Amino acid sequence: xxxxxxxxxxxxxxxNKAYPDQTLADMEDAELIKLxxxxxxxxxxxxxxxxxxxxxxxxxxSVAYPED
Amino acid sequence: xxxxxxxxxxxxxxxxxxxGGNAKKITYTAEDGTKRSLQIDCGMKFSDKTLTGVDxxxxxxxxxxxxxTHAHADHIAGIIHHIQMNPERPLNIYxxxxxxxxMAAEMAKQGLPxxxxxxxxxxxxxxxxxxNGFEIEPVPVTHSAPGAIAFVVESPDGTRLLDMGDFxxxxxxxxxxxxxxxxxxxFAKGIDVCFCDSTSTTSKxxxxxxxxxxxxxxxxxxxxxxxxMMVGTIARSAQQMMADVIAVAEYAKETGTKPKTFILDGASxxxxxxxxxxxxxxxxxxxxxxxxxxxxxxxxxxxxxRNVPPNERIYMVTGTQGEELAAMARxxxxxxxxxKPSRSCPNLCVNQQAVIPSGDNQAIVDEMMAALKAQGxxxxxxxxxxxxxxxxxxxVSGHGRAGDMEKVAEIAAANMPKDRQCTFIxxxxxxxQTKATEEIFKAKGQKVEHITNAQKVxxxxxxxxxxxxxxxxxxxxxIDQNDDFRDPDFKYVKETxxxxxxxxxxxxxxxxxxxxxxxxxxxxxxNGKGGRGGKKGHRHKINPAVMAQVAKRSR
Numbered sequence: 196x197x198x199x200x201x202x203x204x205x206x207x208x209x210x211n212k213a214y215p216d217q218t219l220a221d222m223e224d225a226e227l228i229k230l231x232x233x234x235x236x237x238x239x240x241x242x243x244x245x246x247x248x249x250x251x252x253x254x255x256x257s258v259a260y261p262e263d
Numbered sequence: 264x265x266x267x268x269x270x271x272x273x274x275x276x277x278x279x280x281x282x283g284g285n286a287k288k289i290t291y292t293a294e295d296g297t298k299r300s301l302q303i304d305c306g307m308k309f310s311d312k313t314l315t316g317v318d319x320x321x322x323x324x325x326x327x328x329x330x331x332t333h334a335h336a337d338h339i340a341g342i343i344h345h346i347q348m349n350p351e352r353p354l355n356i357y358x359x360x361x362x363x364x365x366m367a368a369e370m371a372k373q374g375l376p377x378x379x380x381x382x383x384x385x386x387x388x389x390x391x392x393x394x395n396g397f398e399i400e401p402v403p404v405t406h407s408a409p410g411a412i413a414f415v416v417e418s419p420d421g422t423r424l425l426d427m428g429d430f431x432x433x434x435x436x437x438x439x440x441x442x443x444x445x446x447x448x449x450f451a452k453g454i455d456v457c458f459c460d461s462t463s464t465t466s467k468x469x470x471x472x473x474x475x476x477x478x479x480x481x482x483x484x485x486x487x488x489x490x491x492m493m494v495g496t497i498a499r500s501a502q503q504m505m506a507d508v509i510a511v512a513e514y515a516k517e518t519g520t521k522p523k524t525f526i527l528d529g530a531s532x533x534x535x536x537x538x539x540x541x542x543x544x545x546x547x548x549x550x551x552x553x554x555x556x557x558x559x560x561x562x563x564x565x566x567x568x569r570n571v572p573p574n575e576r577i578y579m580v581t582g583t584q585g586e587e588l589a590a591m592a593r594x595x596x597x598x599x600x601x602x603k604p605s606r607s608c609p610n611l612c613v614n615q616q617a618v619i620p621s622g623d624n625q626a627i628v629d630e631m632m633a634a635l636k637a638q639g640x641x642x643x644x645x646x647x648x649x650x651x652x653x654x655x656x657x658x659v660s661g662h663g664r665a666g667d668m669e670k671v672a673e674i675a676a677a678n679m680p681k682d683r684q685c686t687f688i689x690x691x692x693x694x695x696q697t698k699a700t701e702e703i704f705k706a707k708g709q710k711v712e713h714i715t716n717a718q719k720v721x722x723x724x725x726x727x728x729x730x731x732x733x734x735x736x737x738x739x740x741x742i743d744q745n746d747d748f749r750d751p752d753f754k755y756v757k758e759t760x761x762x763x764x765x766x767x768x769x770x771x772x773x774x775x776x777x778x779x780x781x782x783x784x785x786x787x788x789x790n791g792k793g794g795r796g797g798k799k800g801h802r803h804k805i806n807p808a809v810m811a812q813v814a815k816r817s818r
Contacts, residue, residue, distance in 0.1 A: 204374060217565075218562055220532075221540055250370070250377060
């Protein structure tokens with residue numbers, strides 16, 4: 196399935212699988228966009244806004260720390 | 264022709280029985296009778312489900328334009344529930360950038376689709392903006408949550424109301440905070456009614472500053488120079504964490520040692536750090552600017568964390584009240600894969616939050632701390648209400664006490680225009696607390712009034728009147744019928760308060776749409792060793808002796 200910004204839950208799962216050791220506490224938006232665009236299933240030409248980027252980041256953090 | 268007037272109504276937060284569920288509505292009525300409104304905050308009030316059968320109560324959301332003072336649950340946690348009750352509503356939220364980032368992150372954590380997210384508008388000190396005909400001026404205040412703001416709301420007829428939000432009058436460690444000069448400017452332009460946080464006004468003196476936390480935390484570092492540390496904190500109350508970071512930097516500078524590394528264990532802390540960076544108030548940069556020392560803040564799962572020697576680690580964790588799934592309780596049960604007691608150095612656990620007196624909190628926290636002790640952690644926890652001791656106290660509240668209110672009264676008295684009078688009203692508290700606030704202002708020669716939920720304050724041509732009749736306050740009971748936050752099945756029930764019978768009465772069930780992505784929580788508490796079951800806020804009983812055995816095996 197093609198991943199788009201809108202499906203941020205699936206996108207975060209894919210990021211966690213692709214980059215399990217990534218440091219998340221201080222990741223900047225530019226780095227996040229780069230990692231998302233490098234995902235093989237990601238196909239979306241639209242530009243994400245700040246809220247979308249925060250949603251992806253928050254979901255990724257939640258997946259990386261499932262216990263909390 | 265109707266008379267022009269501005270009305271303020273506490274929709275929640277001025278309760279008979281405690282703090283929480285804060286929400287305020289401001290309505291302007293023009294001469295032709297047309298009305299325009301906005302709301303400030305939409306929070307949650309905690310409920311003991313074993314007694315009430317209700318998970319939480321949330322304040323009503325009566326307007327589509329919402330100003331948010333800060334990121335604490337008692338001011339924001341109602342919003343996502345209202346979106347589920349009405350996903351199509353065009354909700355605009357005006358908040359500081361950190362608060363915006365935090366709310367978006369929280370909503371995403373719970374799986375709210377992007378299409379249903381509110382439209383966020385970032386507000387900044389010094390930049391007025393217009394909402395629905397009201398001119399709004401955000402003014403920074405200091406609170407435990409970063410990015411806390413007070414709002415001046417000016418109606419089209421020039422009536423000026425000031426909602427102070429949650430505040431104290433000492434400087435913030437992180438971002439902008441309280442500034443006497445800024446409030447002198449605000450009062451100099453005239454304020455008709457000022458609404459003040461009453462949480463701690465029954466306590467004398469002034470709430471100590473975060474600088475005092477730095478001193479207290481630094482003493483802990485001096486007393487335990489070689490310890491691996493685990494510090495319990497509240498993630499979104501990051502001012503306190505910032506004070507700890509400054510303490511570490513100053514200690515390193517004073518002793519000529521390498522600064523210890525902060526290792527954030529848990530989604531909430533990693534997320535808050537990320538939100539702070541995005542809001543432009545990074546803790547590492549703030550520390551470097553203030554002390555000249557670079558302190559590393561990393562997350563527990565990063566490979567870098569494993570390379571930090573134990574005696575240079577300060578694990579920051581959540582779960583100060585013994586919450587089952589949080590890192591502190593999991594460490595106490597020997598189930599935290601990231602944090603183990605070290606055998607190469609002493610271990611020190613500092614729970615930086617006093618026990619909140621509610622339900623069986625005290626017993627649960629006592630057991631958790633005992634279990635940590637049995638594993639070899641030396642433990643520290645502040646005593647609630649203990650007097651402040653310079654250089655010793657390592658926890659302070661974010662709410663102003665009597666001394667802070669006196670300062671506000673003095674600033675108002677010195678700066679208000681001579682032809683205008685400000686009326687002070689206590690909000691954000693129970694009857695005893697709000698009345699205590701009003702007594703403080705009265706003693707300082709200020710005019711005061713008293714209101715409860717659903718009792719309107721009306722301002723017309725500068726005259727301030729409190730309605731003699733009290734309306735029916737409204738709240739929504741939130742009941743998770745599955746009793747499992749991984750897969751909630753909400754039931755929302757609207758209730759109103761009968762002021763004669765003095766009790767809440769059920770009105771109707773409110774329908775809602777299941778719009779949260781169920782995939783968002785599917786992994787919670789059942790992946791790896793963390794957590795057992797998914798009862799929200801549920802706490803485990805811990806047998807210290809058993810846990811000590813678990814810890815020995817896990818070393």
